[in-house]
Amino acid sequence: MTQLKIGDIAPDFTLPRDDGSTVTLSALRGQPVVIFFYPEDDSGGCTDENREFSELAADFANRDAALIGISPDDLDKHRKFRAKYGLTVPLVADPEHKAIAGFGLWQLKKLYGREFMGLVRTSFIIGADGRVAAIVRATRIKGHAAKMLEALDGVLSGGAGKARKGGSR
Secondary structure, X not given: OOOOOOOOEOOOOEEEEOOOOEEEHHHHOOOOEEEEEOOOOOOHHHHHHHHHHHHOHHHHXXXXXXXXXXXXXXXXXXXXXXXXXXXXXXEEEOXXXXXXXXXXXXXXXXXXXXXXXXXXXXXXXXXXXXXXXXXXXXXXXXXXXXXHXXXXXXXXXXXXXXXXXXXXX
8 A cells, every 4th residue: 555755746646526627636736736535425524624625715726726625426426515515625536546545545444343445534735846745634624624724834835744643633
């Protein structure tokens, strides 16, 4: 399994977006990219996370950063999710786990004593040069979007982020 580190070239991907277009990570070079990987549309935590990122979308745009949410859900589910909650963040479908696995996030998880493969909720900041600038594991969903905006400010000011295992505070 890939274990990305700060300074690694981010794995490239081309995936479909909920508006019918595609997103290719390497095509976004020249600007920072904030990618938040989340497990499932329309679940409590994922809804909160997407709403918070949508509320702060203009702040990310004001910093010339592309903002992308990726989950294993399909485009139809993304479109319904966006419409139901009025989300503004681009939602990218990765049902075959191309980007999810490339970023090392499809892992064995445990919940209530049961083991299963699933997505580990994590966000990345990819620098304008295509390298991983920050990694933040989202163990606490509330406030995670604001934490990513703060991390982006750190990256943009030259204080490139460290890999963070802790959640948002």
